[in-house]
Amino acid sequence: NAGVTQTPKFQVLKTGQSMTLQCAQDMNHNSMYWYRQDPGMGLRLIYYSASEGTTDKGEVPNGYNVSRLNKREFSLRLESAAPSQTSVYFCASTTRGQPWEPQHFGDGTRLSIL
Amino acid sequence: EDQVTQSPEALRLQEGESSSLNCSYTVSGLRGLFWYRQDPGKGPEFLFTLYSAGEEKEKERLKATLTKKESFLHITAPKPEDSATYLCAAGAAGNKLTFGGGTRVLVKP
Numbered sequence: 101n102a103g104v105t106q107t108p109k110f111q112v113l114k115t116g117q118s119m120t121l122q123c124a125q126d127m128n129h130n131s132m133y134w135y136r137q138d139p140g141m142g143l144r145l146i147y148y149s150a151s152e153g154t155t156d157k158g159e160v161p162n163g164y165n166v167s168r169l170n171k172r173e174f175s176l177r178l179e180s181a182a183p184s185q186t187s188v189y190f191c192a193s194t195t196r197g198q199p200w201e202p203q204h205f206g207d208g209t210r211l212s213i214l
Numbered sequence: 215e216d217q218v219t220q221s222p223e224a225l226r227l228q229e230g231e232s233s234s235l236n237c238s239y240t241v242s243g244l245r246g247l248f249w250y251r252q253d254p255g256k257g258p259e260f261l262f263t264l265y266s267a268g269e270e271k272e273k274e275r276l277k278a279t280l281t282k283k284e285s286f287l288h289i290t291a292p293k294p295e296d297s298a299t300y301l302c303a304a305g306a307a308g309n310k311l312t313f314g315g316g317t318r319v320l321v322k323p
Contacts, residue, residue, distance in 0.1 A: 104257070140315055141315065142218075142301075142313040142314055142315045142316065143258075143301070143303075143313040144313075145310075145311070190257050190258070192257075198245070199245035199246060199305035199306055199307065199310065199311065200245045200246035200263065200265065200305055201246075201305075202246075202248055202260040202263055203248075203260075203311065204260065205250075205257035205258045205259070206257050207255070207256050207257045208255075208256070208257050
């Protein structure tokens with residue numbers, strides 16, 4: 101019963117470095133999401149993928165790219181990390197991406213950019 | 215613009231002291247109101263979905279209710295293991311989910 105698995109759990113980067121956050125779900129869900137969580141700001145949507153082969157921007161997409169590798173995996177890439185991207189990143193998934201479906205979350209990647 | 219506001223930001227309770235958390239929402243075309251529990255260092259864990267005003271759902275010491283403008287999460291006779299951050303989110307038309315900032319609950323023995 102893994103659900104949504106995110107790797108790595110922690111990462112420290114220097115400004116300008118790049119990295120990819122990985123997310124995989126084993127629930128046969130069609131839709132996947134990337135959020136960031138900052139103190140006092142709640143969860144904000146970065147990008148989402150309604151189904152395999154599609155991706156769309158969310159509320160805060162600048163500085164990020166995503167890839168829906170297959171039905172199970174959805175990665176988030178920071179091409180040139182900035183201190184403002186220090187945050188906790190969560191991946192989530194739902195069966196069909198309908199607004200009445202609860203999203204199921206991984207345990208996050210804690211990212212610090214120096 | 216869709217908005218979800220939770221209050222209070224933090225709540226300290228004695229074990230057994232019941233209380234309520236508030237979630238006020240302004241969204242276009244509500245499709246579902248969600249409550250999540252989040253423990254430190256973990257992702258949000260789904261608790262309830264409410265779909266229409268007047269609906270109520272219960273799980274152990276938690277009871278969620280929904281009106282046309284607000285949702286409440288009532289914690290009855292809380293125990294220390296109920297300490298967590300509780301998140302509210304509104305799912306609206308256009309497949310958009312808007313989260314509130316959360317309420318941190320600490321239950322002291």
